[in-house]
Each structure stands twice: as structure tokens, then as C-alpha cells.
Amino acid sequence: MEMELLLQFCINGLMLGMMYALVAVGFTLFFGVLDVIVFSHGDTVMIGSFSGLSMYWWVNAYYPAMPAAGTAFLVVLAAVSVVVLLGMGVADAVIVPLRKAPALNTLLATMMLGTVLRESIRLFFPDGSNPHPFPGLLPDWSWRSSQLTLRFDNLALFCSGALIIALVHFIINRTRLGLAIRAVAQDEEAAKLMGVNFRLVVLATFAMGAGVAAFAGVMNGIYYNEITFGVGLLLGAIGFSAAVIGGLGNVFGAILGGFIFAFLQTIGAVAMPFAAAYKDVFAFGVVIALLAWRPTGLIAEPASKRV
Amino acid sequence: MDESLLFDNIHVAYDKADVLSGVSMEVRPRTITCLLGANGAGKSTLIRALFGLTPPRRGSIIFNETDITGLPTHRIVGMGIACIPEGRRIFPKMTVHENLLMGAYQERSQAKIRSTLDRVYTLFPRLAERRSQLAGTMSGGEQAMVSVGRGLMHEPRLIVIDEPSLGLSPALVNENFRIIRRICEEGVAVFLVEQNVRQTLAISSYGYVLSQGKVVASGTAESLKNDVQVQKAYFG
Numbered sequence: 001m002e003m004e005l006l007l008q009f010c011i012n013g014l015m016l017g018m019m020y021a022l023v024a025v026g027f028t029l030f031f032g033v034l035d036v037i038v039f040s041h042g043d044t045v046m047i048g049s050f051s052g053l054s055m056y057w058w059v060n061a062y063y064p065a066m067p068a069a070g071t072a073f074l075v076v077l078a079a080v081s082v083v084v085l086l087g088m089g090v091a092d093a094v095i096v097p098l099r100k101a102p103a104l105n106t107l108l109a110t111m112m113l114g115t116v117l118r119e120s121i122r123l124f125f126p127d128g129s130n131p132h133p134f135p136g137l138l139p140d141w142s143w144r145s146s147q148l149t150l151r152f153d154n155l156a157l158f159c160s161g162a163l164i165i166a167l168v169h170f171i172i173n174r175t176r177l178g179l180a181i182r183a184v185a186q187d188e189e190a191a192k193l194m195g196v197n198f199r200l201v202v203l204a205t206f207a208m209g210a211g212v213a214a215f216a217g218v219m220n221g222i223y224y225n226e227i228t229f230g231v232g233l234l235l236g237a238i239g240f241s242a243a244v245i246g247g248l249g250n251v252f253g254a255i256l257g258g259f260i261f262a263f264l265q266t267i268g269a270v271a272m273p274f275a276a277a278y279k280d281v282f283a284f285g286v287v288i289a290l291l292a293w294r295p296t297g298l299i300a301e302p303a304s305k306r307v
Numbered sequence: 308m309d310e311s312l313l314f315d316n317i318h319v320a321y322d323k324a325d326v327l328s329g330v331s332m333e334v335r336p337r338t339i340t341c342l343l344g345a346n347g348a349g350k351s352t353l354i355r356a357l358f359g360l361t362p363p364r365r366g367s368i369i370f371n372e373t374d375i376t377g378l379p380t381h382r383i384v385g386m387g388i389a390c391i392p393e394g395r396r397i398f399p400k401m402t403v404h405e406n407l408l409m410g411a412y413q414e415r416s417q418a419k420i421r422s423t424l425d426r427v428y429t430l431f432p433r434l435a436e437r438r439s440q441l442a443g444t445m446s447g448g449e450q451a452m453v454s455v456g457r458g459l460m461h462e463p464r465l466i467v468i469d470e471p472s473l474g475l476s477p478a479l480v481n482e483n484f485r486i487i488r489r490i491c492e493e494g495v496a497v498f499l500v501e502q503n504v505r506q507t508l509a510i511s512s513y514g515y516v517l518s519q520g521k522v523v524a525s526g527t528a529e530s531l532k533n534d535v536q537v538q539k540a541y542f543g
Contacts, residue, residue: 176412179401179405179408179409179412180412182398182400182401182405183398183401183409183412186398186399186400189396190392190396190397190398191398192358192360192384193358193384193390193392193396194409194410194461195380195381195384195385195461196381196412197379198379199379
């Protein structure tokens, strides 16, 4: 196989990895702070895509002369604001009230919520049951050679994703809010006794995880040029797997997990060109094997310490 | 203004079984008031009720002439009540420095945080040496210092200290009692929950004895030293 084709696979893998990492960060944040798995998180990503698309339609209808950068900004803004509000709403209406209930109830509630989100888009979004083309948003400059295409929009998305992850890292490790988030994650009651407003910290955490997911939603739309109401199911499963491979509760683990999953998919596609459609089967299969080998994730602390 | 803490006829129940039934007591400003009692007497439950972690079923808690019964924990802490919780409850994956910052979480003035930090580091030079160490990797005695220092960072008017001697060597226990006395001398009211009867009564001015969810004896520390109820509360 030629070098350039391999390089092309790598670039695609990095793009996917960044997208998965952004989704996985949400899973790991929610688990770290509240010990809950929010299964609707993947569908939150999908809501991000559709909010962005709606904004694009609106801009096209009323301000067709808007420059591309302005449109892209508005699309991301719409996706992030809708999804942040949704995330905080979910936290306040579902997660916090179920704090004292068995973990299984929260799990069930968030799974149901995911279905509600999916079905709402399918039923109420115009022509929601069919795939919608997603605009490129960014200028389609690219650098081509015989086999390799380096697209400017991919590069821009990758860098923005990295910037967002750096921002999350900065908030968690260098700000007062981050201090409170870590305190709640390590000992909820002790954090309260230090004067932390628990509800506010939970809302902020969900806002942050959801905002990052919204960006992943826009990224997903641009990358595949198409979105459907069901896209959150697979993205959710992948993001969750990525977070678990890395070790739930660990932000770096989630990022690592995201790239590992994308890498596995790429390997699957490269090594089995005759059966590229099975790349997800291959990737999830390896995830299962990884978990059998390291049940608490690749860089998590041993289970005995997580009391 | 009367900065006393008053418990008035507190009832607390877990799953309908009363753990505290009709507890009333008073913690006066600028004094050390102690709460004695054997394991399971309801001491920790009273502290949880005070901080709104397990709100009382009946009765009221007044601090500084304000009813704080059942308020969210952060609002109660915001009234100027700090807690050095049972079992230290330090944040293991934070540095010593970050743990101390958590104690001053509600303080917005950086200058004030810095000056309080200096005071705590002067009181515990050991913590200054280890400021960047993860608190979870320290020895039990050092973790106790972190917990006490964190409580002081709040600059409280009342500090609740729950079982500070638990798991410490006799030398460290003495050191702890010396520090508690010093906190009180600086004008902070101390509500001390302890099992170590002799040393606790030696530094307290007033005390209560809890047994099976009720106050069975109370009075000046001097009078409690010879009280039969105190002996009975511990030895049955």
C-alpha cells in the first residue's frame, strides 16, 4: 500500500479520534463528578448537529449575504447554546432528583431520555426521519496530490477540538470552578462542608460536558456532510467505550480512549479492505478484549482505591 | 448580637427510627463546648443535622439569631460555621495547597486568602513544606493537620471539630488539643465532639453527654468530671 494512502487514513483517524474524544470527555466528566452514566449524551451530540443545521437554514433564509465565517460562528453558537441549556435542564430535572435513587434508575432514565430526544427529532423536525445534508461551513480549500487530500476544514476542526479540550483542562485544573468540580468528584459531602454549592457545580459540569458535545455534533456534520436523527446512538456508544477504555472519571483517559477507538476503526478499515463495513465490529471487539485485560481502563487507578 | 449556636428540641430519624429525640443544647461564643458520648449515641447525627446533611425531622437550629434549620449546606457554612469532619475527609487527589484553598472556598478576596494561608502555614510549618504534595499520600497525622488547617482557612466564628483524636498517636492527640485551645483563644467558638473524655473536659468550659439520642448530662466541664452519667454513658 502506498505511503500517501496510509497518511490519508491517519488524517481521517485523527479527525474521528478528536470527535470521539470530545464526546468521551462528557461521559467521563459526568461520571467523575456524580458517578452516573448519562446514556443520552450521544443524542445530545445529535441535538447539537440539528440545532446547528437549523441556524444554518435560518441564516440562509434571512441573511443570505452573511460571510462564511459569520455563518460558521452562528451555527456553532446555536449548537452550543441549545445543548448547554438542554444539558443543564437534564441535570436539574433528571440527574439531581435521582441522586438518592439506585444507579440503575438513573441509567434507565437517561436511556429513555435519549430515545425521547431521538424520536422528537424524527417526528417534529421537518422531514426528520430522513438524512439531511449538512453544510461544509468552512471554505473548501485543500491541498491535493495523487492520493492524499489535506482539507483545510479538517485541520481547522481538529485544531478547534484540541483548543476546546485544552480549555476544559484549564477550567478543571486552574480555576475556582474547577477546584469545586474536583472537590465534589472526590468527596461530595466534604465539598459541601467547605461551602460549595453542589447544585451549581453539577449544572456547570453538565453545561461544560454538553457544550463540548455540541461542538462534536457540528464537527460530525461537517465531516460526514450529512446528519440523521440516529447518529447519536453510535456516537454515544463509541464515546462511552472511549471513556471506559481510558478509565471513567479521567479526562486524559477519555481523550486517549477516543483516539484509540478511531485508530482501531482505521486499522479495521485498512487491514480488511475487503470488509471495511466491519470496522466497527472489529473496533468494539478489541474494546471488549481491552476491558478483559484492564477492567478499570488503561490509566485508571486500581478498583480497590475507588472507594 | 448573640453569636450562640442553639439546638432546640432536635429530632432526627433515619428510616423512621429516631436517632435523636429531643436534643437541646447551646454552644456559646468564645468558649469550647464539648459533646461526649459513646459510639452510636447520635453525636455525628447531630453534626449532620447542624450542617443540613441530614435535616432534622423536628426542632430548630439557631445560629447568630438566624434559623438555619434545613438550609442548604453551603448557606449554613456561609454563616461562618466551619467543620473539621470526622475522618478528616481531606481531598486526597488535591495538593495540600489546594485543600487549604477549598477551606476558603467562599472567600473572594485574594488578599484575604493569602493572609489566612500565611497564618495556617505559620501554625503548621509542616504543611508549608509539603504544599505541593498530594494530600492522599501523606501520613495520618499530616492529613489531620490538613483537615484542621482547611477548617481554619474559612475564618469561622464557630468551628465544629468531630472526633479529632481518632487514629492519632498520643503525642499527636496532645498537639491537637493544644491547637484546639489556641483556636478558641483567638476568639472562635469551638464545638468539640470527642470520645477522649479526660482531655476533652480538661480544655472545655461546658459539656453535654449524649446517650441513645438524648442529653443525659450537661454542665460545666468541672462538674462533669465527677458526674456518674458520664461514666455510665461510656461504660454502660
